[in-house]
Amino acid sequence: MTGIAPAPFTADDYRARMERAVQAADDAGLAGLLVAPGPDLVWLTGYAPPADTERLTLLVLTPGRDPVLVVPTLEAPDAVKAAGASALTLRDWTDGTDPYAITADLLDGDGRFGISDNTWAMHLLGLQKALPDTSYASLTEALPMLRAVKDAAEVDLLAAAGAAADAAFEEIRTMPFAGRRECEVGADLADLLRRFGHSRVDFTIVGSGPNGANPHHEMGDRVIEHGDMVVLDFGGLKDGYGSDTTRTVHVGEPTDEERRVHDIVREAQEAGFRAVRPGVACQEVDRAARAVIEEAGYGAYFIHRTGHGIGVTTHEPPYLVEGEEQPLVPGMCFSVEPGIYLPGRFGVRIEDIVTVTEDGGRRLNNTTREMVTVD
Numbered sequence: 001m002t003g004i005a006p007a008p009f010t011a012d013d014y015r016a017r018m019e020r021a022v023q024a025a026d027d028a029g030l031a032g033l034l035v036a037p038g039p040d041l042v043w044l045t046g047y048a049p050p051a052d053t054e055r056l057t058l059l060v061l062t063p064g065r066d067p068v069l070v071v072p073t074l075e076a077p078d079a080v081k082a083a084g085a086s087a088l089t090l091r092d093w094t095d096g097t098d099p100y101a102i103t104a105d106l107l108d109g110d111g112r113f114g115i116s117d118n119t120w121a122m123h124l125l126g127l128q129k130a131l132p133d134t135s136y137a138s139l140t141e142a143l144p145m146l147r148a149v150k151d152a153a154e155v156d157l158l159a160a161a162g163a164a165a166d167a168a169f170e171e172i173r174t175m176p177f178a179g180r181r182e183c184e185v186g187a188d189l190a191d192l193l194r195r196f197g198h199s200r201v202d203f204t205i206v207g208s209g210p211n212g213a214n215p216h217h218e219m220g221d222r223v224i225e226h227g228d229m230v231v232l233d234f235g236g237l238k239d240g241y242g243s244d245t246t247r248t249v250h251v252g253e254p255t256d257e258e259r260r261v262h263d264i265v266r267e268a269q270e271a272g273f274r275a276v277r278p279g280v281a282c283q284e285v286d287r288a289a290r291a292v293i294e295e296a297g298y299g300a301y302f303i304h305r306t307g308h309g310i311g312v313t314t315h316e317p318p319y320l321v322e323g324e325e326q327p328l329v330p331g332m333c334f335s336v337e338p339g340i341y342l343p344g345r346f347g348v349r350i351e352d353i354v355t356v357t358e359d360g361g362r363r364l365n366n367t368t369r370e371m372v373t374v375d
Contacts, residue, residue, distance in 0.1 A: 008153050009046060014084025017044050018067050024143050025061065031111025032062035033139070034103075034127070036119040039312045040139060042240070043147050047082035049075055056099040056123050059088070060106045070103050100126040109133055114142040144317040148309055149331040154241065155355050158310065158333050161198070161243035162353050162364035165235060168192035169247055169367050177251050177374045178226045182206040182219040189234045198236045198243070202314050205233035205246075212248070212347035215304055215339060226252045229262075229346040230374070235314050242314040244335055245365045246351035249372045261298070261340050262348050262371050268292035268338040269350045269369065272306055272320075276336070276354055276361030282324040289338040298340045307335040310353055332356045333364070 021044060025033045035041045037049045037057050047069070049057045055072040057079075067088035071079045076092045079085060091106070093099045100123075107113070110133040115124065117138045124136065139146060150158065171192050177185060186204040193201050207217040208224040212231040224230060228251045235244035248262060272289030286306040293302045307320035310333055318326050318334060337351030352365040 009083055011084055011086045013153075014045055015087035018061055018084075018087065021143075021146060022061050022063055024146060025114055026063050028114070028142055029112070030114045030137070030142060031108050031134075032060065032113050033143075034113050034115045034119070034136075035059040035061070035139075036116045036123065038116055038118040039316070040116045040147070043312050045069065045082055045084035045088065047079055047084065049078070054120070054122075055095075056093075056103070056126070058099075058103055058119075058123070060103065062107065065106075068106055070099060070106075072099075098130075100130040103127060104130040107131060107134065111135075112137065114139050140317065145326065147311050148317050149329050150311060150333055150355070151331065154311065155331065155333065157239050157241035158243075158353060158355070159364045161235075161238040161241050162245065163366075164196035164198060164238050165193065165243035165245045166365055166367045167196045168234065169232070169245065172232065173249060173372055173374055175374075177208075177224045177228075177230060177249070179223060181221050181223055182208055182211070183221060185224065185230075185232075186219040186234075189232065193234065193236055193243075196238075198238045201234075201236040202242070203233070203235060205231065207231040207233075207347060209346060210344050213341040213343050213345060215341060215347070215349065224251060229254070229258055229348065231347050231349055233349065233351065237312075237314075240312060242310045242312070244310055244314050244351065244353060245367075246337055246339075246349045247367060247369075247372065248348045248350060249374045251374055253373060254371060258346065259371060261342070261346075264293060264296045264298060265338055265340055265348045265350050266369050268302075269336055269352070272336040272338060273352065273354055273361055273363065276328060276356055277359065278328055278330055278356060280328050282318050282320045282326050282328065283322050285320045285328075285336065286322055286324075289336065293338060293340060301340045301342055302338060303341060304339070306338055307354075309334045328356045330356050330358050 073092040206219040209228040233246040268289040275288035305321035339349035341347040
């Protein structure tokens, strides 16, 4: 991902995000935030420099000072085109100079700073050498909710990404499954996501038969057979925001047991969705979905959390898992995706992206959650 973020965000939007981030850092007792290339930088500025560059690019946010983007001189022409560029000052550096000394001049010498999780180790070590009395905390640790609450425009983009993923599912279900390899169906899913507007496909999981019992199965050359349950989990980025949905289909008519397990997962997913409302702790959504599966006798076969946040990445806070007491807030967006996985036999997962509203939740995926049979 290189370049700038898409509309509808303006310089004022990015300025407000940076101000919000500085205030959150101050409230958390941090001296400031240091943001390297990655999703946090895109969200805060609209700028996505080359992900594989070894040259230091770093957004410096500190209370009482204007935001500064430290950027290599040869990449500055692209940085100034970003939608949020007018809301910050660019400080460029040329090869042969010390970017860490330049950054150090922008910071207090003994503070504790939040730093984005994907900062290269050599850059963190360079900062520590230039400022030996500073300390650092990852943004996920220090400010896990920084990007969690979406505004209306962000929710609209997530809804559009969800609708595109739904369209991909509606088309893939009309295609043949039996006699084809998992990787062939996965390639079709990726093509469909792109056809319906995705610029990036992050994953296409196709778990057929016993492979469906592995939640993150790497699709391979297994030939899908008549009588297989097939887990389809797919998503990526459309206009800078993520999709992620799962449906489980069956090749031909399912057995009574397969239908029963699918119904249990569907009921669990519905229970998790109905638990979504402002003020409820994230763990309560997990508990609601898990209780259905445990009551049906399959608790040992639900082996992952119920959900994860989504936004400019397909996995981010909040996480819907036991022990997470963060209350839900309108604008949060996350998956609700319980599953049952029977080793050596089959698996079932059903996943929607849900956003918290003022009085409950709204699904951003709207394809049927009933059992779907395919050829």
